[in-house]
Amino acid sequence: MTNISDLQKNTTQVDGLSNHEIMRLILLSITLTSFIVFSYFLAVMLSVCFTNTVARQEVRYILFTHMLVIDSVYLLFSLFLFLASYYPTKYPAPFCYIFVVVSSTSLKITSYNLAIMSLERYITICFPLRHREICTLQRMGIAIAIIWALELLPNVADFFVLTLTAEKTFFARIVICSRSSFIVASVQDTIRLASHASTFYLVGLIIILTYIKIMLVAFRVDSRKSSASKAGRTIVLHAIQLLLCMMAYSYSIVEIIFKNYINLLPVINFSFFMCLPRFLSPFIYGIRDELFRKQIKKFTVCDFKKHSLK
Structure with a gap:
């Protein structure tokens, strides 16, 4: 009886592991398929951004293109890091570190880009006569340079800590491409946490304040169809997108909740907290904006007709 029960237990464990593996492959397949669809949609939107005269001259479209x-x-870069950790393969440490830095920097730059987009909407509604004067292409370029500098500073500090703490031959090693491979001191986690927290609170504060100011204008205008009301809804979308972007930082919480599904955690983290927010934002803005909506329809219809004629 003991042998039979042990056999049943082992069979259940094997079945459980196989089920987890199947679920993991399904999630990975869905994510990669979505990535391909997103890439096509993104290529269409970027072609609009770079070929349309209005999109190349207006600040809000340039900020959207930057995002x-x-x-x-x-x-x-995140896809490469995910696959490199999912199927553990070792690479030169400098090569991996560049990928880790670019991935972490671009994650936070999106949040600051949302803050600038919210400020641009605020100026459009609250200072319409001075919008052209304040929101110039030169100032927009300076703003983008500032957010890049802000996000590179924590990585510069992390690099100095790494070079001062690690062994001299550290960057001559072959390592697995993951953030954990470059954590050699606890202060690095502190720098990373402080950077994420300051990004969330600063961008969140800007979005909340601009929303309040814009909605006050909307109430004064007393029209649901006013541009102020539309701008207020745009700010709300920015806030939702910020929350979605910040979900990438909640991996430790997810790890506690789904501790019984440890094999699925890397796929869940990559699919729902890294990819999904990025997949949603172009669709949301592309469908809502009249310029992109018309151009996307034009591109997709033309492509469909070309393929049907072939």
């Missing part, structure tokens, strides 16, 4: 490019870089 699309950054999200694309983040997804490509």
Whole structure:
């Protein structure tokens, strides 16, 4: 009887592991398929951004283009890091460190880009006569340079800690491409946590304040169809997108909740907390914006007609 029960237990464990593996492969297949669809949709939107005269001259479209490019870089580098850890393969440490730095930097730059987009909407509604004067292409370029500098500073500090603490031959090693491979001192986790927290609170504060200001204007105008009300809804979307972006930082919480599904955690983290927010934002803005909606329809219809004629 003992042998039979042990056999049943082992069979159940094997079946459980196989079920987890099947679920993991399904999630991975869905994510990769979504990645391909997103890449096509992104290519269409970027072609609009770079070929349309209005999109190349207006600040809000340039900021949106910047966000699309950054999200694309983040997804490509994160996909490589995910596959490198999912199927453990060792690479030169400098090569992996560059991927880790670019991935972490682009993740936070998206959040700051949302803050600048919210400020641009705030100026449009609250200072319409001075919008052209304040929101110039030169100032927009300076703003983008500032957020890049802000996000590179924590990585510079992390690099100094790594070079001062690690062995001199550390960057000559062959390592697995993951963030944990480059943690050699507890202060690095402190720097990372402080960077994530400051990003969330600063961007969240900007979004909340701009929303309040815009909605006050909307109430004064007293029209649901006013541009202020539309801008308020855009700010709400920015806030939702910020929360989705910040979900990438909640991996430790997910690890506690799904501790019984440890084999699925890397796929769940990559699919739902890294990829999903980036997949949603282009669709949301592309469908809501009249310029992109018309151009996307034009591109997709033309492509469909070409394929049907072939």
